[in-house]
Amino acid sequence: MSALRRIGVSLFAPVLAVVVALVISSLVMAALQVNPFAVYEVMLDFGDSPSQQVTALVVVLNRAIPLFLAGLAVAIAFRMGLFNIGVEGQYRLATIIAAAVGAAVALPGWLHILLIIVVAMSVGAIWAAIVAVLKVTRGVSEVISSIMLNFIALGLASYLLTGPFRGSEEGASIIATAEIPASGQLGGLNSIFSAIGLASPPRQLYGFLPIAIVVGVVIAVLLNRTRFGFDLKASGLSPSAATASGVDARGMVIKTMLLSGAVAGLIGLPDLLGQTHRYTTDFTAGLGFLGIAVALLGRNKPVGIAFGALLFAFLDRSLVPLQIADYPASVVTIIQGTIVLAVVVANELARRIARRSAERGGAAPAPAPVAGDGGTGPASQAAPPTTPPSGGTDQRQGAQA
Amino acid sequence: MTKAAALLLAGGLALSACASDEEPSGSAGGDGGGSSDELKVGVAYDTGGRGDRSFNDSAIAGVEAAIAEHGGEVRDLSPNSDASNRADLLTQLADEGYNPVIAVGFAYGDIIGDVAEQYPDTTFAIVDSSVAELGQDNLVGLLFAEEQGSFLAGVAAATKTTTDHVGFVGGVETPLIQKFEAGFVAGAQAVKPEIVIDRQYISPAGDFSGFNDPARGQIVAQGMFDAGADVVYHAAGGSGIGVFQAAAASNGRAIGVDSDQYNTVDDPALQAVIMTSMLKRVDNAVQEFLDSFVEGNVQGGEDVVYDLESEGVGLSTTGGFIDDIQDQIDQYRQQIVDGEIEVPTTP
Numbered sequence: 059m060s061a062l063r064r065i066g067v068s069l070f071a072p073v074l075a076v077v078v079a080l081v082i083s084s085l086v087m088a089a090l091q092v093n094p095f096a097v098y099e100v101m102l103d104f105g106d107s108p109s110q111q112v113t114a115l116v117v118v119l120n121r122a123i124p125l126f127l128a129g130l131a132v133a134i135a136f137r138m139g140l141f142n143i144g145v146e147g148q149y150r151l152a153t154i155i156a157a158a159v160g161a162a163v164a165l166p167g168w169l170h171i172l173l174i175i176v177v178a179m180s181v182g183a184i185w186a187a188i189v190a191v192l193k194v195t196r197g198v199s200e201v202i203s204s205i206m207l208n209f210i211a212l213g214l215a216s217y218l219l220t221g222p223f224r225g226s227e228e229g230a231s232i233i234a235t236a237e238i239p240a241s242g243q244l245g246g247l248n249s250i251f252s253a254i255g256l257a258s259p260p261r262q263l264y265g266f267l268p269i270a271i272v273v274g275v276v277i278a279v280l281l282n283r284t285r286f287g288f289d290l291k292a293s294g295l296s297p298s299a300a301t302a303s304g305v306d307a308r309g310m311v312i313k314t315m316l317l318s319g320a321v322a323g324l325i326g327l328p329d330l331l332g333q334t335h336r337y338t339t340d341f342t343a344g345l346g347f348l349g350i351a352v353a354l355l356g357r358n359k360p361v362g363i364a365f366g367a368l369l370f371a372f373l374d375r376s377l378v379p380l381q382i383a384d385y386p387a388s389v390v391t392i393i394q395g396t397i398v399l400a401v402v403v404a405n406e407l408a409r410r411i412a413r414r415s416a417e418r419g420g421a422a423p424a425p426a427p428v429a430g431d432g433g434t435g436p437a438s439q440a441a442p443p444t445t446p447p448s449g450g451t452d453q454r455q456g457a458q459a
Numbered sequence: 460m461t462k463a464a465a466l467l468l469a470g471g472l473a474l475s476a477c478a479s480d481e482e483p484s485g486s487a488g489g490d491g492g493g494s495s496d497e498l499k500v501g502v503a504y505d506t507g508g509r510g511d512r513s514f515n516d517s518a519i520a521g522v523e524a525a526i527a528e529h530g531g532e533v534r535d536l537s538p539n540s541d542a543s544n545r546a547d548l549l550t551q552l553a554d555e556g557y558n559p560v561i562a563v564g565f566a567y568g569d570i571i572g573d574v575a576e577q578y579p580d581t582t583f584a585i586v587d588s589s590v591a592e593l594g595q596d597n598l599v600g601l602l603f604a605e606e607q608g609s610f611l612a613g614v615a616a617a618t619k620t621t622t623d624h625v626g627f628v629g630g631v632e633t634p635l636i637q638k639f640e641a642g643f644v645a646g647a648q649a650v651k652p653e654i655v656i657d658r659q660y661i662s663p664a665g666d667f668s669g670f671n672d673p674a675r676g677q678i679v680a681q682g683m684f685d686a687g688a689d690v691v692y693h694a695a696g697g698s699g700i701g702v703f704q705a706a707a708a709s710n711g712r713a714i715g716v717d718s719d720q721y722n723t724v725d726d727p728a729l730q731a732v733i734m735t736s737m738l739k740r741v742d743n744a745v746q747e748f749l750d751s752f753v754e755g756n757v758q759g760g761e762d763v764v765y766d767l768e769s770e771g772v773g774l775s776t777t778g779g780f781i782d783d784i785q786d787q788i789d790q791y792r793q794q795i796v797d798g799e800i801e802v803p804t805t806p
Contacts, residue, residue: 110554117547150665216663220632228805231565231588231635233664260577261550329543339633339665340566342543374539378551381536391540 071408072355072362075401076369082400083393092385100383101376108257114375116248116263121371123270123328124342126364128349130277131182131322133358135200137281138314139294144189144204145322146346147211152181153326154215154235157337158223160330161236170242171331175269178323185211186319187312194308200315208346219337234338244331264332273321278360280317290314322346351398357405370394498531498753501557503548505564506667508537512723513696513716514741518563518586521745529753546570553578559752561745562586565635571598582757584748586741587635589762596759601744603765605635606642606802607795608737608772609692612714613646614791615735615774616690617654618784619712626657626683628702630670630695634805636660639694639716639737641806649791649800657683658806661698669698676701684709690734692716700724706732712780717741719775736775744771768796 084094104114128145135142142148156178165173188207192198225236246262281287292300293310301307325345330337352370356362373394377387500522504515522533534557536548545567552560553574559582562571568588575583575595583598590600616625627643629636640658647654659679662669669675676698680691684705692714693702699715706713707728715721715736724730744765751757765771774781774788781788794800 105554113550117544121543212666213663216632216665220664231568231633233634261546334569338569339631340542340569340667341665342541343667344541374544375547377539378536378544378547382534382551382555387537 068357068359068362068408070411071357071404072366072401074407075355075397075404078400078404079393079396082396083389086392087389090386092389097380097385097389100379100385101373103379109259112251112257113259113261116259116261117375118368118371119267120261120264120328120332121374122364122367123264123266124325124345125348125352125367125370126270126274127321127325127328128345129352129356129363129367130274130349130360131318131325132346132349132353133356133360133363134277134281134290134321135314135318136353136358137294138290138310139297140311140314140318141201142186142189142204142315142318142322143201143350144186144207144211144346145318145325145349146344147204147208148182148185148319148322149325149346150215150341150343151185151211152178152323153330153341154218154223154337155181156323156327157235157238157330158218160238160242161225161336163242164239165241167241170239171244174238174242174331175324175327178327179320180323182323183316183320186315186322190312190315193315194311215337219339223337225336232338232340234336236336238330238335242331243335246332262332264328266328266332270324270328273324274360274364277321281360286313325349351394351401354398354401354405369397498526498529498749499557500526500531500533500749501549501552501555501560502533502535503545503552503560503562503567504535504537505566506538506542507671507697509535511697513718514739515563517718517739517741518561518745521742522561522749524742525746525749525753529749542566546574549574549583550577553581558582559584559749559757561748563741564588565633582752582759584745586744590760591762594760598759599748599757600762601741601748601765602762603739603741603744603771604767604802605638605694605737605739605772606645606804607767608739608774609639609642609694610646610649610795610800610802611767611774611788611792612692612735612737613643613648614650614788615781615784616643616692616712616714617647617650618787619734619781620651620654620688620690622687622689623651623653624655624657624686624688626680626688626691627659628676628679628683628691628693628695628698629658629660630676630693630698631662631667632660632664632669636694637806638804639692641803643692644806645802646791650787655687657686657688659683661695670696672698673701673704677705680705680713681709684711690714692737694737700729703729703732715775719777721775721777730778733778734780735778738773738775740765740771740773767792 087094087097104111131145132142156174159177160174163173185207189200189204192203193200219233219235223235224233226232226234244265247265247267248258248262252258281290289300289305289310293305293307297307329342348370352363352366355366373390377390380389381387502519502522507515509515509519519535526533534552536552538545538548549560549562549571562583562585565587567585571583571585572593572595575598579597581597584601586601588600589602590598625647627640629640644656647656660669661672661675661679676695680702683691690712691702691706693699694716695702703713703724712734713732715733717739719738720736721730721733767773776782795802
């Protein structure tokens with residue numbers, strides 16, 4: 059299969075999904091007697107003055123960074139056929155503990171930021187490890203345990219915020235941790251804009267952007283160019299085959315969840331280090347769940363996730379101009395919802411097309427695109443008919459028995 | 460199969476994360492279209508947006524009343540589902556030339572200082588958050604003495620209870636809602652020192668679901684009624700409807716909050732249990748702010764507190780359930796206004 063063809067196949071699903079979503083949304087808008095083209099024009103309009111345009115760009119990028127990290131965290135586990143629904147709890151808990159540690163110490167410059175990042179990643183990883191340990195020792199479904207741990211994490215974060223980590227004075231209307239001192243704050247990147255001759259608006263581009271890009275590259279290399287990535291992919295495609303070829307299934311579950319949790323721990327940091335400098339009662343919630351949608355849209359590949367995150371961030375930004383132009387903001391919600399639905403359908407279609415073409419190709423069977431790419435269950439579906447019907451989870455349990 | 464089910468579940472969660480309950484802003488533009496010195500009011504809502512039949516609607520009612528008097532137009536914006544774009548709402552309104560800009564809800568308190576600094580020519584007002592320490596002279600805080608109104612709610616509950624057992628359901632355990640609790644408890648104890656007061660919050664601080672979860676509101680209130688309470692006061696926003704349902708199911712009484720909830724619930728069965736509502740006149744506060752803006756005497760950098768004396772808070776009488784105890788309520792009201800009773804703000 060030529061490289062061009064491969065790119066075509068991998069682009070097929072997300073592009074199809076977005077197109078289908080746009081068509082459905084346009085129909086809905088037309089039914090509501092809203093001109094869809096006028097709506098899209100408003101969404102694409104970034105403002106008149108250079109300063110407004112750069113601000114809009116910054117708003118989109120700043121929103122995309124946490125979405126990208128969330129999608130990445132979800133995707134790492136998805137690639138192995140693990141559903142880490144607990145990203146939400148992992149990042150909330152990681153952010154508050156990182157905020158408290160960051161506020162409690164004073165270290166020179168980068169060391170301070172590094173400490174906050176390490177703490178956040180560790181907390182996220184530890185919280186995700188609970189899920190992994192339950193799965194490999196007791197066979198508890200990671201879906202159930204990670205969802206339930208979300209509630210525990212939220213409760214724990216609330217307790218920490220109102221109790222030991224409370225830094226705001228009594229009676230303040232927003233409860234917050236103490237503020238991270240200047241050495242632990244990450245400055246904006248707007249100097250880049252002025253350097254290339256663009257306007258430099260007061261809204262700062264998060265300094266976390268390069269870190270997020272590095273994380274994305276590292277994960278991409280890890281997944282595609284290392285033994286670990288191969289084992290992970292193999293376990294996702296067929297746990298039994300992976301075990302038979304010497305992959306330690308239990309170890310892989312734990313390692314994958316640790317990695318997924320560690321990345322999840324980063325989700326809150328762009329906001330924390332770049333803007334709020336403290337964890338508050340109204341710290342952005344729900345990014346972990348949005349990450350699931352973004353990972354689906356990006357087909358669990360870092361580059362795809364980056365585009366998915368940018369698309370969601372772009373849609374999110376258009377909420378405000380749409381309202382100003384007197385269009386219903388629910389348009390954006392409809393588009394986002396239909397994209398998620400369409401992407402699941404399109405991924406399944408793409409997987410079938412890829413499999414059919416591989417079957418026709420005969421001698422060089424390409425594997426199904428990516429394990430857990432949002433099809434209806436890669437591990438059980440892609441497995442050869444000789445696999446016992448019990449499916450992936452039991453396979454891994456069997457391996458440890 | 461399990462994988463397919465898991466994926467469906469995941470998709471559902473993702474979808475629900477995308478979904479937001481905001482109402483389209485619809486035909487918000489008053490389209491005054493007149494001269495340039497006409498009032499152009501920008502409103503940024505709290506989560507829930509327009510149509511919440513409570514806080515946000517009360518604010519826009521005040522704006523509309525002011526526009527009816529002075530002319531002009533209004534543009535109202537709702538935040539996204541996770542309310543992460545609050546700053547954008549304010550800056551966009553200011554960029555579009557709306558002045559004054561009103562932020563509804565204390566959640567804007569974190570960012571409004573910075574925005575006001577960026578737009579020195581625009582006047583900002585924030586409901587429910589103090590601006591005294593921000594030092595911005597183009598920013599006004601509109602605050603309410605919720606504890607005073609809640610004190611009267613406590614008086615009404617304690618006077619009406621036949622079991623000497625009342626309850627308080629808070630939405631989210633934030634300092635703002637704790638003011639309601641503190642006032643209610645003080646009021647109830649002022650009438651009957653030995654009264655039993657159940658107090659419970661639907662969700663802890665940081666989890667804002669408690670303001671919009673009628674099912675859990677009902678469970679919490681039902682627990683109180685089952686334990687013997689016969690009047691329950693809620694400060695739980697959209698979850699309050701669950702409290703009314705629990706009251707209706709247990710032949711108990713409930714006290715509403717923010718707006719006159721006797722008028723905002725449609726169901727006659729629920730109206731019958733709403734003894735009174737603790738009114739928080741956001742509409743009055745907003746209207747007064749706009750009046751002073753039009754007259755050009757906004758006192759920037761200061762908080763305006765709306766209390767019992769200025770009728771910013773109080774009890775509603777619709778339905779006539781508390782007409783017979785109005786004298787007692789008025790006595791306590793007068794004592795608070797005169798400063799004889801100091802109502803605590805923290806429980």
